[in-house]
Amino acid sequence: MIATMKKLLLSSLMSLTIAAAFSQQGYNIGITLKPFKNEKIYLGYYYGKLKALADSVVLDANSKGTFNGKTALPGGIYFIVSPSKQILFELLLDKEQHFAIDADSTQLPSGVVFKGSKDNTLFQAYTKFANQTGMAIGKANGELATATNKKPVEERIKKLNDQMQHYRDSLVNKHPESLLAALLQAMKEPVIPPAAKHPGGKYDSNYAYRYFKDHYWDGVEFNDDRLVRTPFFESKLDKYYDRLVSPDPDSIKPEVDYMLLYARSGKEMYKFLLVKFVQQYINPKYMGQDAVFVHLFEKFINTGEAEFFTKEYKDYMTRRAYSLMANQLGLPAANMKMVDTANKPANLYDVKGEMTVICFWDPTCSHCKEVVPKVDSIFQAKWKAEGIKLYGVMVDGGRDLWTKYIRDNNLKDWIHVYQLPSEAEAEQAAGQASYRQLYDVFQTPLLYLLDKDKRIVAKKLDYLQLDEIINLKLKKSNTN
Numbered sequence: 104m105i106a107t108m109k110k111l112l113l114s115s116l117m118s119l120t121i122a123a124a125f126s127q128q129g130y131n132i133g134i135t136l137k138p139f140k141n142e143k144i145y146l147g148y149y150y151g152k153l154k155a156l157a158d159s160v161v162l163d164a165n166s167k168g169t170f171n172g173k174t175a176l177p178g179g180i181y182f183i184v185s186p187s188k189q190i191l192f193e194l195l196l197d198k199e200q201h202f203a204i205d206a207d208s209t210q211l212p213s214g215v216v217f218k219g220s221k222d223n224t225l226f227q228a229y230t231k232f233a234n235q236t237g238m239a240i241g242k243a244n245g246e247l248a249t250a251t252n253k254k255p256v257e258e259r260i261k262k263l264n265d266q267m268q269h270y271r272d273s274l275v276n277k278h279p280e281s282l283l284a285a286l287l288q289a290m291k292e293p294v295i296p297p298a299a300k301h302p303g304g305k306y307d308s309n310y311a312y313r314y315f316k317d318h319y320w321d322g323v324e325f326n327d328d329r330l331v332r333t334p335f336f337e338s339k340l341d342k343y344y345d346r347l348v349s350p351d352p353d354s355i356k357p358e359v360d361y362m363l364l365y366a367r368s369g370k371e372m373y374k375f376l377l378v379k380f381v382q383q384y385i386n387p388k389y390m391g392q393d394a395v396f397v398h399l400f401e402k403f404i405n406t407g408e409a410e411f412f413t414k415e416y417k418d419y420m421t422r423r424a425y426s427l428m429a430n431q432l433g434l435p436a437a438n439m440k441m442v443d444t445a446n447k448p449a450n451l452y453d454v455k456g457e458m459t460v461i462c463f464w465d466p467t468c469s470h471c472k473e474v475v476p477k478v479d480s481i482f483q484a485k486w487k488a489e490g491i492k493l494y495g496v497m498v499d500g501g502r503d504l505w506t507k508y509i510r511d512n513n514l515k516d517w518i519h520v521y522q523l524p525s526e527a528e529a530e531q532a533a534g535q536a537s538y539r540q541l542y543d544v545f546q547t548p549l550l551y552l553l554d555k556d557k558r559i560v561a562k563k564l565d566y567l568q569l570d571e572i573i574n575l576k577l578k579k580s581n582t583n
Contacts, residue, residue: 130200132170136183136191137207139166145184146170148177151337151375154190157181175200177371178282179332195222197282197329226283229274236267282329288322289330289339316347325362325376326369337379344383352394355384359395363403374411377403385423390564391432400424426543429536436461436557437541441496441520444506449520452557456492457580458573461551463544466500466508471548478550478566479514485570487516489577497521498539498547 136144139162146158157176160168178197182190183206191208192215202220212230217223240263247256271291275284293315298306320343323330330336348358359380366373377399384396403409404420412420429437436451443449451461462478464471482493495517497505502521509519522538530537538544542551552561552569554576561572 128175129173130171130176130196132200133167133203134160134162134170134183135165135167135203135205136162137166138209139186140164142186144168144186145188146181147184147190148179148181148196148332149334150332151379152334154182156184177332178329180286180334181332193226195220195226195282197222199223222282225274225278225281229270229283232270233267236263236270239263240267285324285327285329286333289333290335291322293318293321312347319343319347325365326367326372328369328371331371331375340379350389350392352392352398355392355395356398359399360402367408377409378412381420385420390561393427394431397424397427397431422540423543425536426540429541430543430551430559430562432559432562434559436551436553436559437536437538438557439496439520439522439538440526441522444509444519446523449518451494454492454494454518457490457555458560458576459492459494459553459557460486460569461542461553462493462495463498463542463547463549463551464495465498465547466504468500468547474548474566475514476512478548479512479517481566481570483516486573489573491573493517495519496538498544 132146134144141162141164143159143161145156146160147154147156158170158172160170162168176196179195180193181196182193183204185191185208192206192211194204194217199220199222202223203218205216205218207214212234215227217227240260243256243260243263247253247260250256271287275287278284295311295314298304301307301310344355344358348354359376362376363373363380366376380399381396381404384392384399387393387395400420401424404412404417405424409417439451441449441451451459460478460482462475464475466472478493482491486493493516495514497520500508505519505521508514509517527537542549550562550564550566550569551559552564552572554560560576561569564572
């Protein structure tokens with residue numbers, strides 16, 4: 104009898120455990136949001152610098168509603184949005200996704216109470232302390248500007264900053280697994296040691312830079328998907344690459360490799376980082392950084408480790424990657440079989456000069472009409488005398504309009520060329536890459552600079568930037 108009762112009790116407990124586990128699946132966030140009634144409110148989230156909506160609910164006549172779904176939401180910082188699409192307040196979502204919120208939008212931020220969510224109770228207490236301390240620091244900074252005796256004010260500011268840091272460190276130590284701890288670690292910036300602790304006991308700017316860079320990501324786990332859904336992580340990432348990583352591709356490649364390989368054990372972070380790096384370097388800010396995109400394509404995209412991209416975008420990346428592979432800085436430029444205005448052969452490698460500027464242009468392109476005369480002006484005034492050849496390639500617009508523009512604008516001493524339709528058809532039939540692919544010509548005007556051996560020195564710069572590089576090359580050549 105006793106054994107039977109034990110079995111029944113154990114069975115009941117197991118049933119309750121299973122029921123409790125089942126009831127905790129997905130998310131269920133009850134909300135009372137005064138004074139809104141019979142209106143739709145929203146649950147939003149951050150995705151890097153973007154904001155998006157995760158769910159919505161229509162509040163009843165008592166200002167009550169429930170956000171719910173069968174699948175748990177990814178962890179991160181979320182926010183409540185009013186019927187007029189204004190962000191009212193933030194909340195944390197992690198493992199606890201069954202709780203309630205009681206709020207009054209006319210009394211924010213104090214008018215928010217979380218029930219059944221330790222994460223948000225912790226977050227709310229931290230936010231309150233941070234706001235109060237921040238206001239005190241702001242007030243002290245205002246006093247500092249007019250204070251005759253600045254030392255007491257500076258000491259007060261230091262004490263407040265120390266209190267803020269102590270609060271954060273204490274929170275991280277007491278709740279190391281919490282989302283808030285992960286957020287605080289990610290927001291934290293390294294504090295460079297005082298000059299006395301630098302090598303030789305004197306301030307060393309190189310040491311300060313290395314220390315700051317080496318400790319910039321302390322405490323940050325790149326496989327922590329929750330960081331993707333925060334408003335600060337992407338900005339921290341941008342600061343790192345903009346200020347701490349040298350802009351040359353050979354410096355960037357190991358940095359992106361480290362982050363991506365670390366993030367692969369996650370899901371959202373790996374996807375977020377790879378998409379960001381692709382978008383950043385497929386059309387980069389600085390010349391030559393497209394080599395980073397080519398590297399990403401070869402190591403991650405073309406190896407089947409980026410199946411989350413749509414087929415259309417993957418096809419686009421593949422086309423761009425193969426185009427960019429052919430025109431990396433330092434590589435020999437692809438030869439172009441062209442003819443001049445008289446339809447006589449004028450191939451690129453037949454051009455002899457100290458340097459060659461290639462100008463891809465279209466006589467019907469409005470931007471070309473603005474830039475081409477300026478290119479001609481600097482060519483006539485300076486480049487021609489320096490032994491530089493100007494190889495002008497007509498991309499579109501038709502032969503008649505092209506020759507007319509040349510005559511009307513007196514573009515003399517250029518090597519004006521275009522590709523015969525028959526040559527383009529022969530290339531296509533043979534499966535050969537066109538010059539547009541080989542030079543990544545997807546917009547005009549487009550300028551390249553080649554050395555005397557036809558190696559690519561610069562590309563996709565404006566004519567003034569190109570002139571600066573020409574000056575540097577000639578100066579270096581004269582020095583040698």
